[in-house]
Amino acid sequence: MTELLAAGAPQDAELVRAAQAGDTGSLGLLLARHRAGMHAVALSVLGQNQDAEDAVQDAVLIALRRLGDVREPDAVGPWLRMIVRNVCRAKLRKTSAVPMADPAAAAAMERSGGPPDPAEVLDRHALRDWVWNALEDLSPGLRLVTMLRYFTGVTSYEDIAALCATPVGTVRSRLSQARAKLAGALLDSADRVHDDAAELSARHRRVAEETMVSAHRGELSSALSDGWSPQAEVVWPTGRHTGIGYLPVAFEHDLADGVRHELLNVVSSREVVIWEAALLSPPEDPAHCPPTVTWVHFLDRDRVGKIRLYHPRTRKED
Structure with a gap:
């Protein structure tokens, strides 16, 4: 953390603007810089358990999809922590739907009758190649449940389980593994050259x-x-x-x-x-x-x- 905030290190606003322009290295640095704060929020809401780490991983994926929505780059830290807090609240309510980053986005989804086209979400910024190549690093079983959960309308554990012909408990386990692997892969692969x-x-x-x-x-x-x-x-x-x-x-x-x-x-x-x-x-x-x-x-x-x-x-x- 000290190195990330050392003198001469880029400010959050610079990293956000660079990431929105497609610089994956800047996004990786931004998420690494705020990961501790995000985890602290999860611990304060959910306590010391696996759900807290799962919430941070969920929040990382949501942030990747919604980074183009950030209008105040200087406030990206509070924005990331807000996403974590909303994810944690959703877990406490035991909802089956994928949590959204903010109430306005949820309202917009209701008005439109469903989630936005994932292709449109990713096309708001030039990060899609990075995200999809990280997905390709997952095993086939983990990749399928992740694609369904985060990029289609088949989001409930029950629907995913029925489609994949596997128990709900297995779906939960695979999603937990996938979140951990994907969040790590995204950070680890930020400086790679990616396929289109x-x-x-x-x-x-x-x-x-x-x-x-x-x-x-x-x-x-x-x-x-x-x-x-x-x-x-x-x-x-x-x-x-x-x-x-x-x-x-x-x-x-x-x-x-x-x-x-x-x-x-x-x-x-x-x-x-x-x-x-x-x-x-x-x-x-x-x-x-x-x-x-x-x-x-x-x-x-x-x-x-x-x-x-x-x-x-x-x-x-x-």
């Missing part, structure tokens, strides 16, 4: 959009022939397993029933790609289908080898 995650994300979004257009034209079989393995397995929300050939048949049934699919979000890593889509029921039968569907694609050598489909619970059901 934006290019990867854009490529997968184009594929998703083109696939949806083809599907609504009744040409899903043709679209699947390019990036999906002929031996790909599909796991349906009911738990049923089929081959990839049944996917176009099911989609055509939806179209015949007047159901439309509207792509909402695409989250991608090198081995997992997640699509989130709204399911628009016909006006004469508004309860025909669940409101949304999540597609999780597991890639093998850039081809989809397995797809898992899941209907997240609505907010009311939570």
Whole structure:
């Protein structure tokens, strides 16, 4: 801590502006400088236990996503501690939703009907490549629960457990491990050269959009022939397993029933790609289908080898 605040060290405001401009080294230094203060807040609210460390790790991830929102760079220390305090309060309330950095952000989310597009959040500043490359350092099991929890609408432990076909306790354990590893990886990798995650994300979004257009034209079989393995397995929300050939048949049934699919979000890593889509029921039968569907694609050598489909619970059901 003494070295970080030594004479000649950059001030917080300088580090914030540099980090917002995409300097990952400055962000790493900023988080390291304030980590002790963040931990002290967590201890004061939650006491000496693992929850306090988990709260700091959650807060680091939230800060990474919301750094572009900082309007008073000189006050970044209190801002970081406020995030920790809000995370701790959320833990005390035992809420299942991912805590937001401030009440205004939560209100904005309610008005918009859901969380912001993660791609838009990360694109507010040039840190996305750093974040996504740190995610790639996680094991596949830890990476998937982290992508779902922080970058999609599938945020509750119960939904993640159902989608991943694993107990809720395992989800909690994996998220705890992932937070610790990711926070450390982000700090340790601040000075690396990173791949262009934006290019990867854009490529997968184009594929998703083109696939949806083809599907609504009744040409899903043709679209699947390019990036999906002929031996790909599909796991349906009911738990049923089929081959990839049944996917176009099911989609055509939806179209015949007047159901439309509207792509909402695409989250991608090198081995997992997640699509989130709204399911628009016909006006004469508004309860025909669940409101949304999540597609999780597991890639093998850039081809989809397995797809898992899941209907997240609505907010009311939570």
